[in-house]
Amino acid sequence: MKLYIAEKPSLGRAIAAALPKPHQKHDGYIKVGGGDVVTWCIGHILEQSEPEAYDSVYKKWQLEHLPIVPSEWKLTPKPGTRKQFTAVKKLIKQAGTIIHCGDPDREGQLLVDEVINHVGVNSDVKQRVQRCLISDLNTSAVKQSLSLLKPNSDFSALSISALARSRADWLYGINMTRAYTLQGQKVGYKGVVSIGRVQTPLLGLVVRRDLELENFTPVNYYEVNAHIISATQPLFTAKWKPSDACLPYCDSEGRVLNKGLAENVIRRIHGQPATVKHVEHKKKKQGSPLPYNLSALQIDAAKRFGMSAKVVLDTCQSLYETHKIITYPRSDNRYLPSEHYHQASGVIEAISQNASLNTECEGANVALKSRVWDDKKVGAHHAIIPTSQHHKGVLSRAETQVYELIAIQYLMQFYPSWEYVDGVVELEIAGGSFITKARNTTAKGWKALLKEKVKTASGSGNNKQSSNSLPDVAVGQVLTCEKGELLDKQTQPPAPFNDASLLAAMTGISRFVTDPDIKKVLKETDGLGTEATRANIIELLFKRQFLKREGKTIRSTEIGRGLIASLPEIMTLPDMTAQWESSLDKISLKEQNYIDFMSPLQKSLLDLVGYASCNLPIGLKGLRHTKSNQFKSKRKSTKKAHKRAKPQKV
Template sequence: MKTLVLAEKPSVAKSLAQVLGASPVSRHAYENQQYVITWALGHLMTLKMPEDYRHEWQEWTFDTLPLLPKKMETKPLPKTRGQLKAIQQLTRRSDIGTAVIATDAGREGELVARWILAYCQFKRPVKRLWISSQTNKAVRDGFKQLRPVQEFDDLYAAATARATADWLVGLNVTRALTVKYQDNLAAGRVQTPTLGLIAQQEAKINQFKPQTYYELQLNTKAGTAKLATQKQLNLDQVTKIQAGLKGRSFQVTRCDTKKRRQKAPLPYDLTELQKDANLRYQFSAKKTLNLLQTLYEQYKVVSYPRTDSKYLSTDLKATMSERLAALGGYSVTARQLLAHQQTVQQKQVFNDQKVTDHYGLIPTEEMPPVARFSNDEQKIYQMIVDRFLGLFAADYQEEQRRYQLTAGQYQFHLTTAQVLVAGFKGDQVQSVVAPQWQVNTTVTGQLNYKKCLTKAPAPLSEATLLVQMDKFGLGTPATRAEIIEKLINSGLMLRQGQHLATTPKGQQLLKLVNPSLTTPALTAKWEQQLEAIAHGQLAAPQFIQQIKQETQGLVREIKQSQADYHDFNLTGKRCPDCNEPLREKATRQGVLLVCSNPNCHYKRWRDPKVTNHRCPQCHKKMIILTGTKGDYFKCTHCNLTQPVEQVKQQRKPNRHETQKLLKKINQDEEPQESALAQALKAAMQQK
């Protein structure tokens, strides 16, 4: 009997096939004497839509709300039915004895596989491949230590509960808002409080009033000392103190010496890596995750990306030297550590109790193919390597000396630091030897004052938003990047340089939606409960029943709301068919102007679209416009116009279309059976 292996993506299935020695046998599978390997394409299944449960739920009215199915059911996604059908056929093969779930080792990966196997009604034994890297060694070891799928039932229950909660809250609140205010207003269990974090920071900035103050400084040979004061000084106060101290010397009245030790930072988890990549390279959270997935799946040089842990399990101690050796051709520091047979100095990194589903991000035992890395992939890989190599380095140590300099009733404070051991910081720090004073030493220096201005809170960037989402438990490391992108794509939030800001539509939504959904408290509580379900500490039906009750309350609040609504997407332009205002609608191709009258179907592009169609006169790219007679091309250089339909009729077929046409012609020209041959065949069949 053979084992059916279900991977999450074609690329992962190909990697598994290479390790297990399977060859492609169709467009949908690899196979050998022991394994049949196939793949999903992410989610092949989804929860049914309201109209799939009841026909009357198809209507967007308050009469049908709230939508509360007795049992949540799934259905195939239409665009990937072909792959799902192929998997279904494989599960029905008589030579398939067991299945192995090899989707991503996390909550969503578990959901993907379980829904597919349930749809296929697969009743034979199922096991789980649970690995934290895609190296050949990790895959081989993982298949030797396959785990019973029942060990992950709680994880599957948490994933199902999460999907159910998102369906109940998202669909009901979105429908209620849309029906109430007659506009497309989408709200969600996680995305709305995330938008609220941006709005709260903007409110703090708008309410901030800058104030001017002055600092009095004493410049000495050891550095700059500042006047110790509990209040902010104005110009008159600081000049008066400066005048009173002019020409005076200062006495060292106190000297505190303290040695400070700093350990190397732990390996990255996904959230911190996304934060640092945004600060250092201005990468979006989504971009960082995509780069990381490539390093994990294609190059197999980093461990599992979607981790929320910074610690390593104790069984990894034996692999650290091998991982370091793989970096020998990549990093000078790694070669030096290998030459000195250096071991991990930061012992606290090994902690089984602090490792969740996956350990922190570290390099694998695979030698990195640096020549194949893109520039951005190289940056992310280097960040992970630097953290990893820091584990082999000593602690950073410095000696801090804090002085109190006194003249009359005034004290100035000065702190100096001298590096004792550079440790993991290496060349990042320079040791400056400052004069060391004793108590009663006389010190002189230059007095001056500095004009300062209180700073407003900084707008949230993706880096600081990720920190806030992590703090309040909004989403998971695997979903936060997608949440940010969804808010931007839906027109509720936008990027302004390196910062994030709410749009007028986003600000309007936060005023209309239920107050409990605009703050992270409620959603953070739900995320904690989902984690409890994943660890077997809470029953999923109990959580779902609570979500249903809260959904009823949310819909009731929207129905009773008296909030005013202003459609920020309405423009001053009028529909040429019914004279109603046109509404802007953002799409991937640009902004559409759509008639606000629900019974009118007029729409056109707001901005001229540049096409690949060339002007027959000047050969420049033409734009496409919409007129009373339909779409037409226009050249902005020579003003030539061409109806789109006319161009389509005149267009020559491309290479692919030509080959397809020739194939059809050749088939049509193949000799057919003659009438005599058909008669003979019929006579033979009658015998």
């Protein structure tokens, strides 16, 4: 018997639909033609066992037990999925050939691998396990994926990486949560002090931003604009560029802090000749942005529609599993395999049927081939794009909004480059330098697909020309400064986090790291968390009452601030956890092994537990978590399940 194991029921049904008939539906599986069987997990149907599964003494939380480090790791069937686990286990024992059909990512690989390993199969069957990567649930696409099976052993590094992440999270979360919960009780904190290697540094980012906002003192600074006229040119303005002699009166960003200095410049340039010293026009072009990965999609949906990361993820899952009109959504990749290029016409036709984008589809030129089609940059999964499926039902408002974002980003690949001219004019007035800049679009290209008009951007910190063009002047030409204008400004505090900026912070975490060596490493990683986990981590911080919403902004609560104030700095910064992600990526690429990742972590736990034991979390004194009992009930519900756990070795 051939056994296909999917990650979830919807994928199992899609696989069965692509296999020969007749089909017989059973409890937990589908029997297809030829006697083969399709079954499924329900996400992770196994979970890391609680500490008391290793030793009953751990039922009572005590500092002297820490750190708890299992010598042989145990997995336990989740209480809510035990029935399905029993069905899958029975089928695995009967199978002669197993096809692993987990989602095409790190967690999807581990999710099915851990079930196969936990159940136990003979070495011959295990060596013959095959891997099927499915990113499109439409029957034709599933059939194609089933025809392109690979040895499951090719993906072992991906599974080990996910396993290392799972165990590291357990070690860090269990030990730190117990340590600080026990210490919190000593200062009167009522509740479990939840600590996580991603959630806690993320909370630290928000807390530090909030404190920076509250302690921010605005500083006045001054700019000078020269209003230029001539007999043949319309009025335009140019911004004063302070010379090196003015630097003692400027801040680190070159802003003039001395009002008298700016006023003196205005007096000096009034009615004076303005000589053109430099004129430059640079023709430039920019290709279309790549299709979305999950984080980029979540950021754009937050900016445009105010959607939370969780809402975007849930909407994507519906578009993928229920409607089948987008590809696998939990992707961290923004490239497409070359074979997809030949499906473009069918995808564009489907977009025209599924969304109100007829004009945009008609303008797409499938003869164009953007940089997105690159097999070398496609991993286990590719960018999120529409499928060729024609949707016959009705989409919700959120589904329509997210689908159209994905569709437009895909259509951009078949539009020409955005072309523009960047221009600069530099003037000399009374010995001072004045500059005006403008950007003029000459061909909209893919920007024609954007809802908003293409904006004409002046250079950073420079004035915009109302005419959207530079004055037509030549080097050596003498114009006149009609007058100077003083612009009295204030430095602005950083904006509080919102859904879009917090996600952007997680993906671009290197911006928040000061150590140059760590910053360099982090620029090469995906940041805090993964595409599949970021939304849930943010929601968890709300659930723990560490974060709250104020309108569209995300702020830290009193409990959240108290926790960060009570922890050693290393636990509240992104450095450590982002380095973990870098190591996990290296494990998945076979550039680092499991032991080299886990050994330093286990040693660092000793130091962290020691610190917690000697330092009370004063910041939590007298605070109370209003839902503290939920943690106790959760532990009780899993108590019996832990007794049946089996050991699992690396």
